Amino acid sequence: GAGVSQTPSNKVTEKGKYVELRCDPISGHTALYWYRQSLGQGPEFLIYFQGTGAADDSGLPNDRFFAVRPEGSVSTLKIQRTERGDSAVYLCASSFGPSNTGELFFGEGSRLTVL
Amino acid sequence: QKEVEQDPGPLSVPEGAIVSLNCTYSNSAFQYFMWYRQYSRKGPELLMYTYSSGNKEDGRFTAQVDKSSKYISLFIRDSQPSDSATYLCAMTGASKIIFGSGTRLSIRP
Numbered sequence: 427g428a429g430v431s432q433t434p435s436n437k438v439t440e441k442g443k444y445v446e447l448r449c450d451p452i453s454g455h456t457a458l459y460w461y462r463q464s465l466g467q468g469p470e471f472l473i474y475f476q477g478t479g480a481a482d483d484s485g486l487p488n489d490r491f492f493a494v495r496p497e498g499s500v501s502t503l504k505i506q507r508t509e510r511g512d513s514a515v516y517l518c519a520s521s522f523g524p525s526n527t528g529e530l531f532f533g534e535g536s537r538l539t540v541l
Numbered sequence: 542q543k544e545v546e547q548d549p550g551p552l553s554v555p556e557g558a559i560v561s562l563n564c565t566y567s568n569s570a571f572q573y574f575m576w577y578r579q580y581s582r583k584g585p586e587l588l589m590y591t592y593s594s595g596n597k598e599d600g601r602f603t604a605q606v607d608k609s610s611k612y613i614s615l616f617i618r619d620s621q622p623s624d625s626a627t628y629l630c631a632m633t634g635a636s637k638i639i640f641g642s643g644t645r646l647s648i649r650p
Contacts, residue, residue: 430584459638466549468629468640469585482636517584530638532584 428452430533432518438539439508447503447536451520458501459530460493461517469517475501508540544568547630547641555649560617562628564641567611570634574606576615577629579643585629589615620648 431450439445451458457476461469471485475495486492490508495501505512515537519530547564554560562576573592577585591597594608603616613632617624625648630641 461640466642468545468547468631468642471637471639474636476636485637519584529587529590530585532586534582534584 430518430520430531432516432533432536434536435534436537436539438541440541441508441510443508443540445505445508445538447505447516447518447538449501449503449518449520449533451499451501451518452522452531455520455522455531456498457521457523458495459519459521460501460503461519463515463517463535464513472503505538508538510540513538513540542567543642544639545630545632545641548644549642551645551647553647553649554620556620556622558620558648560620560624560646560648562615562617562630562644562646564613564630565611566613566632568632568634568639569608569611571632571639573633574604574613575631575633575638576602576604577631577640579627579629581626585640588628622648622650624648 433448459474460472463469473483473493474481478498490506492504515535517535519532545566575590576588578588579585589604591604591606594606597604601618605614627643627645629643631638
């Protein structure tokens with residue numbers, strides 16, 4: 427596609443439920459990042475994939491959060507037993523190769539609301 | 542202490558003014574420094590990036606990095622109402638890119 431695509435754009439769920447957020451990166455981009463952005467804050471790093479493997483998952487807040495990228499393209503962020511504090515915009519970004527220069531291309535985000 | 546500190550603003554200036562946005566950081570391993578612009582309900586978009594210390598100019602935008610002081614700046618000349626957005630500094634040394642909290646900027650016509 428022309429840009430990074432994220433679905434759903436909005437998700438409302440109840441506390442305790444399971445949620446999946448999908449990211450479709452720019453074709454040919456090998457690096458993929460997940461960030462979480464709360465209101466009035468900057469993006470908070472969660473996980474970085476280079477190809478199919480997680481190169482750095484140090485930002486995942488706890489074991490309720492998990493992300494996969496089985497074929498090196500589409501990625502899914504999975505949140506188990508959601509809590510109200512998980513409410514945020516989840517941003518996905520991709521880049522052509524390891525992005526030491528910081529040239530990330532972001533999607534518009536998935537807005538998660540946990541009631 | 543956060544790795545990257547940025548004044549959240551909001552900052553309001555008249556059209557045509559020069560805007561100065563700044564960030565400080567604590568991790569001396571950071572080598573690449575970026576500025577992103579984010580409009581409401583959109584993802585951030587890269588404005589400029591700079592490697593190590595020095596200046597870089599692109600049209601009305603100038604980025605400065607002073608590694609000795611761990612301080613980076615973005616200057617916007619001849620500011621326009623369309624520049625109204627949140628500006629995020631970001632930096633990296635290896636794999637993950639760390640963002641500041643963002644400064645909300647409003648340019649008054």
